[in-house]
Amino acid sequence: xxxxxxxxxxxxxxxxxxxxxxxxxxxxxxxxxxxxxxxxxxxxxxxxxxxxxxxxxxxxxxxxxxxxxxxxxxxxxxxxxxxxxxxxxxxxxxxxxxxxxxxxxxxxxxxxxxxxxxxxxxxxxxxxxxxxxxxxxxxxxxxxxxxxxxxxx
Numbered sequence: 001x002x003x004x005x006x007x008x009x010x011x012x013x014x015x016x017x018x019x020x021x022x023x024x025x026x027x028x029x030x031x032x033x034x035x036x037x038x039x040x041x042x043x044x045x046x047x048x049x050x051x052x053x054x055x056x057x058x059x060x061x062x063x064x065x066x067x068x069x070x071x072x073x074x075x076x077x078x079x080x081x082x083x084x085x086x087x088x089x090x091x092x093x094x095x096x097x098x099x100x101x102x103x104x105x106x107x108x109x110x111x112x113x114x115x116x117x118x119x120x121x122x123x124x125x126x127x128x129x130x131x132x133x134x135x136x137x138x139x140x141x142x143x144x145x146x147x148x149x150x151x152x153x
Contacts, residue, residue, distance in 0.1 A: 036119030036143040038077025097129025117145035
C-alpha cells in the first residue's frame with residue numbers, strides 16, 4: 001500500500017545539482033599535484049590558501065592566496081588571484097599585496113583508459129602592491145592527470 005506513493009515520488013523527483021569537480025586539484029591545494037581540468041563552463045569558484053614560507057634566518061612570510069576562477073568556455077578556465085603577504089622582519093613586520101596572478105587553463109583531452117587527461121596552463125604575474133617585487137613574469141606548463149583508484153597523479 002505504501003509502495004505506490006513512494007513510486008510516484010521517485011518518478012517525480014527532479015535531477016539534483018551537485019558539485020561535479022569534487023576531485024579537482026588546484027595549484028598548491030591541497031598538495032603539489034595539480035589537475036589538468038579547469039573549472040566547469042560558466043562556473044565560478046572562489047578558492048584560497050594559506051602557507052608559511054621561511055625566507056632567511058629570523059625571517060618568515062605568511063601568505064594568504066585568494067583566487068577567483070571562471071569557466072569561460074567548455075574546457076577553458078581563467079583565474080585571477082593575488083597573494084597577501086605578512087613578512088616578519090627584525091623589529092616588526094610588513095603587510096601588503098604581493099602581486100597579481102592571471103591564469104588560463106585549457107583541457108585538451110579528458111582521461112581515457114589508454115590516455116591521461118592533458119591540459120595546458122599559461123600563468124602571468126604582475127608586480128602589484130608593496131610586496132609585489134619589480135618585474136612581470138610568465139610561465140607555460142603542460143599538465144597530465146591520471147586516476148589510480150581514488151587517487152590522482
